[in-house]
Amino acid sequence: MEKKQLKRAGKERKRIKLPKTTHKMEKKHLKLLENNKAWVTIQNYNNPDFFKGLAASQHPEYLWIGCSDSRVPANQITGTKPGEMFVHRNIANMVVHSDMNLLSVLSYAVDILKIKDVMVCGHYGCGGVLAAMGNKQYGLIDNWLRHIKDVYRLHSSELDAIADENQRARRFVELNVIEQVHDLGKTSIVQNAWEKGQELNIHGWVYDVADGLIKDLDVTATCTKELHSVYHLEKEYNITP
Numbered sequence: 001m002e003k004k005q006l007k008r009a010g011k012e013r014k015r016i017k018l019p020k021t022t023h024k025m026e027k028k029h030l031k032l033l034e035n036n037k038a039w040v041t042i043q044n045y046n047n048p049d050f051f052k053g054l055a056a057s058q059h060p061e062y063l064w065i066g067c068s069d070s071r072v073p074a075n076q077i078t079g080t081k082p083g084e085m086f087v088h089r090n091i092a093n094m095v096v097h098s099d100m101n102l103l104s105v106l107s108y109a110v111d112i113l114k115i116k117d118v119m120v121c122g123h124y125g126c127g128g129v130l131a132a133m134g135n136k137q138y139g140l141i142d143n144w145l146r147h148i149k150d151v152y153r154l155h156s157s158e159l160d161a162i163a164d165e166n167q168r169a170r171r172f173v174e175l176n177v178i179e180q181v182h183d184l185g186k187t188s189i190v191q192n193a194w195e196k197g198q199e200l201n202i203h204g205w206v207y208d209v210a211d212g213l214i215k216d217l218d219v220t221a222t223c224t225k226e227l228h229s230v231y232h233l234e235k236e237y238n239i240t241p
C-alpha cells in the first residue's frame with residue numbers, strides 16, 4: 001500500500017465520528033468499523049468506480065470451499081479482490097451431501113454464475129481434522145466431525161500405517177480434501193453440468209498455515225468417468241406420474 005494512501009486513510013480515521021448507539025461497544029469492535037472506513041477511502045482513491053462496479057453485479061471466476069479457520073481467509077491468501085471469488089466455508093471444508101447451505105452455494109455457482117473452477121482448500125493443522133482423528137467428545141460438533149471420521153475409515157489402512165502422528169494428520173488433511181473433491185462430483189449439480197458439456201474443474205488444494213503456501217494436490221476432477229460407477233447418474237431424471 002502506498003504511503004500516501006495510508007496517510008490519507010489515517011486522516012479519514014481521525015475524522016470518523018462514532019454514533020452514540022455504539023458507546024457500549026468495546027473499543028476493539030469499533031476498530032473494525034474504523035478499519036472499514038479507511039479501507040473504503042483507499043478503494044475509492046485507487047478506483048473511484050470500484051463500488052459502482054461491484055454494486056451492479058458479480059462475475060466471480062472461482063468457487064472456494066474452505067475451512068472456517070480464521071487463519072485461512074480465501075481472498076487474502078489468493079490475492080483476489082471482492083467480486084472475484086464466491087466463497088463457502090465450514091469446519092474442515094466439508095462437502096456433506098445433505099448440507100443445504102453447501103448445495104445452494106454450489107448450485108448458484110455452477111448453474112447461475114457458470115463458474116468454471118472450484119477449489120476445495122483444506123489446511124494442515126486443521127482443528128476439525130485433528131479432532132476427528134481422536135475419540136474425545138466435543139458436543140454437537142461431534143455429529144459434523146463424524147463425516148471426517150468416515151474419510152479416516154475409508155483410508156484407514158494407509159493412515160494407520162503412518163507411525164508419526166503429525167505426518168498422519170497431514171496426510172489425513174490431504175485425503176479429506178481429495179474425498180471432498182469426489183463428493184462434489186457425486187452431486188447431481190456437478191454431474192448435470194458435466195453432462196451438458198459445461199466446463200467445470202474441481203481442484204483439491206491444501207494451505208499450510210506454517211508458511212502460507214498453497215499446495216495443489218493434482219487431483220482435479222473434470223468429468224463423471226473419474227467417479228466409481230455406482231455414483232454415475234443418468235442424463236435426466238424421470239418422474240412418472
Ligand code: CO
Binds near residue numbers: 125127128129
Ligand atoms: Co480447519
